Amino acid sequence: MSKLWHITLSVSGQAAPLKDVRRALEQLAHDHPFLLTSRYADDHAEIRYWEEARDLHDAAAVALRLWGEHRQSAKLPPWEIVGLEVIDRETYHLRIAEGYGPPPAAPVGVHPY
Numbered sequence: 707m708s709k710l711w712h713i714t715l716s717v718s719g720q721a722a723p724l725k726d727v728r729r730a731l732e733q734l735a736h737d738h739p740f741l742l743t744s745r746y747a748d749d750h751a752e753i754r755y756w757e758e759a760r761d762l763h764d765a766a767a768v769a770l771r772l773w774g775e776h777r778q779s780a781k782l783p784p785w786e787i788v789g790l791e792v793i794d795r796e797t798y799h800l801r802i803a804e805g806y807g808p809p810p811a812a813p814v815g816v817h818p819y
Contacts, residue, residue: 708758711765712791712798717773718750719785724818726783727751731816733780738772744816750785757792766792 727746734753735741741755753772759765773787793801801807 708760710795711757711759711762712793712795713753713755713757713765713769714789714791715753715769715772715787716750716789717753717783717785718788719783721748722783724748726781728816728818730780730782734776734782735816737776737780743814745819746816747819750788756795762792762794766790 727748731744731746731751740757741753743754745752757765757768759768769790769792770787773782776782
């Protein structure tokens, strides 16, 4: 039985032109329709989305492959994954209700820091 997991993937590396980073993240959002929001700078980005998976291990495995699998098709910068948070839906909503944790992804889309 699958459940929803909230993923926050952080990547960083050598600086790249901001317009190229934005275009690549927009393409990633097009290729991966569950993408909620991306924030970016010239040397790092944070991607937040929901993943459906059987358990945390499966959700984390898919999240860790996301950047590499889309690197060529979306022309993503050759950055490394430097952070990953995977939490279940209940924990995500509990954090929001208690006033800590990431705010809901609004506005949805690709935005500079």
